[in-house]
Amino acid sequence: MDATRPQHTTAAAAGPDEAAKKKAAAAQAAIHLPEVRLVVLGWRWPGKSLTGNTLLGREEFHLERAAEFCVKRQTEVLGREVIVVDTPGWFSAQDTPPSYKEELVRGASLSPPGPHAFLLVIPVGMFTEVDRARIEEHVSLFGENVWKHTIVVFTWAEVLRKISIERYIRREGKDLQWVLEKCKRRYFVINNCIYGEHPQVGRLMEKVERLVAEEGGHYGQEEAEKAKKAPEENQNPARDVRELGARPKQNSALSLSKAMEVDPLSTVI
Numbered sequence: 078m079d080a081t082r083p084q085h086t087t088a089a090a091a092g093p094d095e096a097a098k099k100k101a102a103a104a105q106a107a108i109h110l111p112e113v114r115l116v117v118l119g120w121r122w123p124g125k126s127l128t129g130n131t132l133l134g135r136e137e138f139h140l141e142r143a144a145e146f147c148v149k150r151q152t153e154v155l156g157r158e159v160i161v162v163d164t165p166g167w168f169s170a171q172d173t174p175p176s177y178k179e180e181l182v183r184g185a186s187l188s189p190p191g192p193h194a195f196l197l198v199i200p201v202g203m204f205t206e207v208d209r210a211r212i213e214e215h216v217s218l219f220g221e222n223v224w225k226h227t228i229v230v231f232t233w234a235e236v237l238r239k240i241s242i243e244r245y246i247r248r249e250g251k252d253l254q255w256v257l258e259k260c261k262r263r264y265f266v267i268n269n270c271i272y273g274e275h276p277q278v279g280r281l282m283e284k285v286e287r288l289v290a291e292e293g294g295h296y297g298q299e300e301a302e303k304a305k306k307a308p309e310e311n312q313n314p315a316r317d318v319r320e321l322g323a324r325p326k327q328n329s330a331l332s333l334s335k336a337m338e339v340d341p342l343s344t345v346i
């Protein structure tokens with residue numbers, strides 16, 4: 078068992094109220110993880126690698142286009158050893174090649190005994206039904222349990238200017254809300270324009286620690302093993318990786334109306 082795994086008795090048998098109380102108590106209990114293990118996920122080009130750099134406080138990941146392999150980096154941040162696994166982004170409008178899916182799933186096994194959280198990076202902007210379906214397809218490669226360990230991280234939030242992230246989420250409608258409900262409304266707005274020491278990194282670490290307290294530990298290796306079969310089921314062997322090419326989803330944030338204004342950091346929870 079992982080030394081950082083908090084000790085819990087199962088709450089389920091005690092009824093929903095009791096379970097909710099235990100969950101709230103667990104969330105309040107200050108868990109300081111000496112090691113925080115994270116996997117960054119998302120489609121192509123929303124800012125996964127830059128988010129990894131923001132968290133590690135250094136330029137560890139190259140901002141190369143269409144990375145094909147997982148990359149693991151670690152460093153000490155605010156008294157914790159932080160491990161970040163960057164993964165290849167999935168294709169937005171085309172089938173993701175099976176080799177990318179396999180590599181994506183491998184990302185969960187690179188930080189044994191398992192990541193505490195998956196950071197699902199979504200750029201602020203137009204969010205469509207197709208985006209939702211692609212997220213469901215690719216996140217589910219890790220098994221249904223992965224959602225318990227997933228936090229949505231919004232990038233490009235500076236384009237919102239003065240409207241709050243909550244209003245943006247409401248405005249985007251049911252598809253984005255579906256994703257957030259799957260993650261129990263755990264989300265975080267990161268400002269990737271801020272480099273170096275900033276309270277946002279500590280706040281995200283605390284959010285991960287709360288998740289670990291609520292969910293009773295990290296995502297298990299056995300989940301990754303079970304999910305290994307999934308890419309085969311979703312394969313489209315006829316496609317050639319080169320043929321699919323590097324066509325990332327256009328950053329929808331760029332096309333977002335500039336009339337929306339928000340200070341992203343004021344909405345960080």
Ligand SMILES: Nc1nc2c(ncn2[C@@H]2O[C@H](COP(=O)(O)OP(=O)(O)OP(=O)(O)O)[C@@H](O)[C@H]2O)c(=O)[nH]1
Pocket residue numbers: 119120121122123124125126127128139140141142143144165166232233234267268269270
């Ligand atoms: N202004 C702004 N730029 C961002 C933000 N996040 C990422 N970028 C920029 O968006 C581009 C893509 O960022 P990456 O971190 O390389 O994206 P990625 O998701 O790792 O891309 P792939 O590995 O190709 O899937 C880079 O030019 C970044 O500088 C953000 O929050 N705000």
Ligand SMILES: [Mg+2]
Pocket residue numbers: 125126127139140141143144163
């Ligand atoms: Mg990248």
